[in-house]
Amino acid sequence: MPSTDELLRIENLVKSYPVIRRGIFRSREVGQIRAVDDVSFAIRAGETLGLVGESGCGKTTTARSLLYLTTPTAGRALFQGVDVLEVFRRGTRKDVLAVRRQLQYVFQDPYLSLNPRWSIAQTILEPLRVHRHLPETAWEGRLIELLELVGLERYHAWRYPHEFSGGQRQRVGIARALAGEPKFLICDEPVSSLDVSVRAQILNLLVDLREKLQLTYLYISHDLSSVRFISNRVAVMYLGKIVEIADVDELFAHPLHHYTAALLAAILIPDPETAVRQSLLRGEVPSVMAPPPGCRFHPRCIAATPRCAEESPALATAGDGHQVACHHPC
Amino acid sequence: MAATAGSNGSLLEVRDLHIHFFTGAGVVKAVDGISYGMRAGETLGLVGESGSGKTMSSLALLRLIPRPGKIIRGEMRFQGEDLAAKRPDEMIAVRGKKIAMIFQNPAYSLNPIYSIGAQLGEILCWHEKVSRAAALERVAELLRLVGITDPQSRIKQFPHELSGGMKQRVCIARALLCNPALVLADEPTTNLDVTIQAQILDLLKELKARFHMAMILVTHDMGVVARMADRIVVMYAGRICEVADARTIFRDPRHPYTRALLATMPRVDQSYSGDRRSRLVVIPGRIPNLIDPPRGCRFHPRCPYAKEACSEAVPQPVEVGAGHLVSCPECAA
Numbered sequence: 001m002p003s004t005d006e007l008l009r010i011e012n013l014v015k016s017y018p019v020i021r022r023g024i025f026r027s028r029e030v031g032q033i034r035a036v037d038d039v040s041f042a043i044r045a046g047e048t049l050g051l052v053g054e055s056g057c058g059k060t061t062t063a064r065s066l067l068y069l070t071t072p073t074a075g076r077a078l079f080q081g082v083d084v085l086e087v088f089r090r091g092t093r094k095d096v097l098a099v100r101r102q103l104q105y106v107f108q109d110p111y112l113s114l115n116p117r118w119s120i121a122q123t124i125l126e127p128l129r130v131h132r133h134l135p136e137t138a139w140e141g142r143l144i145e146l147l148e149l150v151g152l153e154r155y156h157a158w159r160y161p162h163e164f165s166g167g168q169r170q171r172v173g174i175a176r177a178l179a180g181e182p183k184f185l186i187c188d189e190p191v192s193s194l195d196v197s198v199r200a201q202i203l204n205l206l207v208d209l210r211e212k213l214q215l216t217y218l219y220i221s222h223d224l225s226s227v228r229f230i231s232n233r234v235a236v237m238y239l240g241k242i243v244e245i246a247d248v249d250e251l252f253a254h255p256l257h258h259y260t261a262a263l264l265a266a267i268l269i270p271d272p273e274t275a276v277r278q279s280l281l282r283g284e285v286p287s288v289m290a291p292p293p294g295c296r297f298h299p300r301c302i303a304a305t306p307r308c309a310e311e312s313p314a315l316a317t318a319g320d321g322h323q324v325a326c327h328h329p330c
Numbered sequence: 331m332a333a334t335a336g337s338n339g340s341l342l343e344v345r346d347l348h349i350h351f352f353t354g355a356g357v358v359k360a361v362d363g364i365s366y367g368m369r370a371g372e373t374l375g376l377v378g379e380s381g382s383g384k385t386m387s388s389l390a391l392l393r394l395i396p397r398p399g400k401i402i403r404g405e406m407r408f409q410g411e412d413l414a415a416k417r418p419d420e421m422i423a424v425r426g427k428k429i430a431m432i433f434q435n436p437a438y439s440l441n442p443i444y445s446i447g448a449q450l451g452e453i454l455c456w457h458e459k460v461s462r463a464a465a466l467e468r469v470a471e472l473l474r475l476v477g478i479t480d481p482q483s484r485i486k487q488f489p490h491e492l493s494g495g496m497k498q499r500v501c502i503a504r505a506l507l508c509n510p511a512l513v514l515a516d517e518p519t520t521n522l523d524v525t526i527q528a529q530i531l532d533l534l535k536e537l538k539a540r541f542h543m544a545m546i547l548v549t550h551d552m553g554v555v556a557r558m559a560d561r562i563v564v565m566y567a568g569r570i571c572e573v574a575d576a577r578t579i580f581r582d583p584r585h586p587y588t589r590a591l592l593a594t595m596p597r598v599d600q601s602y603s604g605d606r607r608s609r610l611v612v613i614p615g616r617i618p619n620l621i622d623p624p625r626g627c628r629f630h631p632r633c634p635y636a637k638e639a640c641s642e643a644v645p646q647p648v649e650v651g652a653g654h655l656v657s658c659p660e661c662a663a
Contacts (some may be wrong), residue, residue: 196379196595199592200596200610204609223413228600230602252598263525268557269553272559281529284526
């Protein structure tokens with residue numbers, strides 16, 4: 001069960017990219033894309049926070065900024081009270097490695113995230129080579145342990161990625177992430193590139209590992225059905241901002257933000273007899289280079305008023321653990 | 331224009347279609363003896379995972395199987411003519427005119443160096459022998475129909491100037507240019523965001539009724555077929571497992587693979603948080619290698635009900651209800 005202790009707290013995270021127009025003689029900055037715009041949330045130990053949103057809304061950038069895989073522009077990320085972004089910026093290699101061991105990443109595409117020239121054993125043992133937290137005599141035992149943990153066989157260790165199916169590769173990716181005994185795992189669309197019949201295997205594995213190893217997940221996906229299965233709480237992002245956070249059942253039953261409601265209404269239920277819900281959205285996602293003023297969702301929102309175009313709503317508490325950034329919640 | 335139906339009232343009859351790929355590693359039996367039919371105006375959902383042969387069986391109708399693939403055997407009777415027996419030059423009159431296609435990735439299926447008007451107008455000039463001006467007028471009209479505002483200026487734009495949802499709308503307009511009797515839509519919304527997906531599916535449904543066309547919808551997403559299809563063909567490893575109307579597939583699936591496919595997906599309308607022990611139903615194992623597929627029923631190594639006989643005889647479709655065919659003697663009995 002998730003406890004009440006916060007494991008990770010993100011405060012005012014910003015990541016902006018300069019837009020540069022290149023001329024023959026000079027280049028100049030013509031604007032900024034705020035991919036992640038003042039995002040704050042907390043994850044309790046043992047819980048899984050689902051982060052959902054459409055492509056380009058900043059889900060992955062948020063996650064990558066946390067691990068300094070992309071350099072965040074501003075903000076803090078407190079992991080067990082320590083600002084890890086500060087450690088990444090100024091800490092010694094030893095400090096950085098200590099943080100990296102705790103926070104690991106499972107990538108979206110298991111075809112691109114494994115080195116094709118490395119055997120599975122090399123891939124899984126790489127974190128042990130880097131962190132040196134185990135004596136070399138213990139490596140083989142740890143390798144076998146990790147393979148069994150993710151449901152692979154011992155003989156798989158000497159094979160190469162091309163000999164594996166997508167589901168097995170994702171198991172390798174998970175084993176690699178677990179090698180340093182992390183507390184916190186970022187799972188970035190871990191099943192979206194897998195076949196339907198294999199997805200359930202990987203999702204079940206993630207749930208099993210969460211229980212067995214007391215892991216905490218940040219689970220990023222645009223697929224709301226897998227988010228519903230695996231998450232305790234869900235945060236919804238739109239154009240770089242978090243618009244709503246709530247417990248999973250609360251969010252799916254009583255969405256307060258109109259974007260969340262529209263997102264839920266757009267999901268296709270695999271049942272021909274469910275009533276087709278009227279689409280609650282108009283238009284498409286606007287460009288992040290010129291986001292609309294005020295509430296970023298107002299040009300597409302069915303409940304927008306003039307106030308929405310002027311004043312940007314802050315994320316405010318609306319009931320037990322439910323936060324929403326909207327002037328006129330559902 | 332309504333589609334002209336074949337002699338027996340059906341638009342398309344595919345019989346015993348085999349598509350093999352002759353690769354260096356061996357012969358991949360991508361489609362291995364599939365038969366199905368469809369009526370004019372019907373939406374047929376072709377469902378399966380990657381490698382099930384669903385895309386190849388739809389490309390076969392346009393005779394667009396990429397090398398080293400070949401149609402080995404089979405008949406594809408469309409409006410009374412066998413598409414498999416046509417000469418390549420005769421197929422030109424079919425593609426885009428009688429059967430049109432909407433591809434999975436709109437970004438790749440539009441030509442980046444021609445304007446929207448030029449590449450869509452060309453199709454009309456070719457098939458309908460109309461003037462360029464008349465063609466552009468018709469293109470603009472169709473762009474408006476698919477929900478593109480200000481079509482006169484869009485005609486002059488290039489694909490990179492449009493968003494993903496817009497490009498797919500252009501591809502839909504392109505497919506409808508010549509009033510085809512049949513449109514093949516291969517994962518038309520897989521690359522789009524959920525909110526755009528709903529818009530595109532609504533549009534397809536509306537246009538299908540308006541143009542009285544039939545549609546084959548190829549997808550792996552059971553949610554999409556539930557929303558769109560009248561009848562559903564479930565494919566696995568190059569063969570058909572089950573054919574039935576949409577309601578029957580979801581309410582009374584008989585084939586173990588269809589059942590597993592429906593059970594294995596997490597449902598957004600179901601709570602999992604009450605019981606933290608809850609797990610998803612899993613289909614064990616993996617999709618077979620089609621160079622050396624399992625003998626007998628291709629699903630038997632992963633099937634919880636498999637008997638010895640399943641690994642010997644190829645299961646034949648058995649009719650268990652009106653229009654409900656199941657290729658599993660164990661479940662049909």
